[in-house]
Amino acid sequence: MRNFLMRNVRQAFLLALIIGGFTFTGNAQNEYMDPANRKLQETYNGGDFYPVKHYQQNTRKKRPKNVILMIGDGMGLAHAYAGLTANGGHLFLENFKSIGFSKTYSSDNYVTDSAAGGTALACGEKTYNGAIGMNPQKEPIVNIRELAEKKGLQTGLVSTSAITHATPASFIAHQPSRNMYEAIAADFINSGIDVFIGGGVDHFEKRKDGRNLSEELRKDGYQVLYNMDDITGVTSGKLAGLTAPVHNPAEPERGDMLVQSTKTALNILTKNKKGYFIMVEGSQIDWGGHANKTPYVVEEMLDFDKAIGAALDYAARDGETLIIVTADHETGGMSINEGDMSTGKVVGEYTTGHHTGIMVPVYAFGPGAERFTGIMENTDIQKKIKDLLDL
Structure with missing residues (x-):
């Protein structure tokens, strides 16, 4: 009875907001965060299962030559287990034997946003919600990708969101607000990044200042491409894949x-003898959590896991690559109250349409993986990578 009443109260509250004309001032980039889209409980009824391969971790090397950091935006334990259930009880994530937890609070809030969370992972310092590569005093902080560039490693970013969105932006830009999308896009110029693939064409080409950043990228030697058929055909050189407005x-x-973008980026970066650093984001796990849509969460989680499988294939073959899989925060306060491994059915229920403050998982595979066990600050992940790559 208590749960029934609580659900009715929540639904009435949301209805009152809509009828009362409550509006959101964020632009179209953040429409997925609108609580009016929430549903308190939804069911994923199952689908086709994909095979999961098991890889042996090479333990001969103590330090990696390459690092693949994979961020499932909003991915908590429930999101991961929802994906595992939906795929008949197995994910590529099961290959990761070194497992820890990350504390995600920001400098000004118990519950972080993706900007502060991404900056902590990229720069190793906690900052205020909304900051992109800036400390609480709004001063730029060097990020792990920039440090890798300075040492001669090649670098890349892949995302299913706009490449200018908070998480990928934290690895390229230094701006006081995550909403400064055109300024973030401009930070790609002269950044030294070798490969980036994601949405956000409009922030490069339909700008208030009249600049066409795609033309500037071409002049700097980048292949600027707009569809996956062209993007996946690239095997060398600098690549800017802009896949959506x-x-x-x-x-x-x-x-x-996401799988094809990950493979394409790795095909290019592995040609560098000095090594590489890449961040790959499964952006929309978070959006499914915001909307409390279990099918959305599950489908995005499975897609992210397939990209993890693609990364594992590289890492297991060369024995010199460390993969870290984590999240910037948990979204939705998701729980799983019913499921069926044989059919893939998942019944998800949620406590919020926003982020929560709970710890998120950290998984590691490859040389140095043992350093990512136990409970740690989110800022520790950057520091451990920095130390392992001797940056």
Whole structure:
């Protein structure tokens, strides 16, 4: 009875907001955060299972030559277990034997946003919600990708959101607000990054200042391409893959874009003898959590896990690559109250349409993986990578 009453109260509250004309001032980049889209409980009824391969971790090397940091935006334990259930009880994540937890609070809030969370992972310092590569005093902080560039490693970013969105932006830009999308896009110029693939064409080409950043990138030697057929054909050189005006569609509409983008980026970066650093983001796990849509969460989680599988294939073969899989925060306060491993059915329920403050998982595979066990600050992840790569 208590749960029934609480659900009615929540639904009445949301209805009152809508009828009362409550509006959101954020732009279209953040429409997925609108609580009016929430549902307190939804069911994923199951789908096709994909095979999960098991990889042996090479333990001969103590330090990695390459690092692949994979961020499932909004991914908590429930999101991961929802994906595992939906795929008949197995994920590529099961290959990761070194497992820890990360504390995600920001400098000004118990519950972080993706900007502060991304900056902590990229720069190793906690900052205020909304900051991109800036400390609480609004001073730029060097990020791990920039440090890798200075040492001669090649670098890349891949995202299913706009490449200018908070998490990927934290690895490229230094801006006081995550909403400064055109300024963030401008930070790609002269950044030294070798490969980036994601949405956000409009922030590069339809700008208030009249600049066409895509033309500037071409002059700097980048292949600027707009569809996955062209992007996946690139095997060398600098690549800017801009796949949507702003954000890419949800899965399954966008297909295997994340897997193909990950493979393409790794094919290019592995040619560098000094090594590489890449961040790959499964952006829309978070959006499914915001909307409290279990099918959305599950489909995005499975898509992210397939990209993890692609990364594992590289890491297991060369024995010199460390993969870290984590999240910037948990979204939705998701729990799983019913499921079926044999059919893939998942019944998810949620406590909020926003982020929560709970710890998120950290998984590691490859040389140095043992350093990512136990409970740690989110800022420790950057520091551990920095130390392992001797940056």
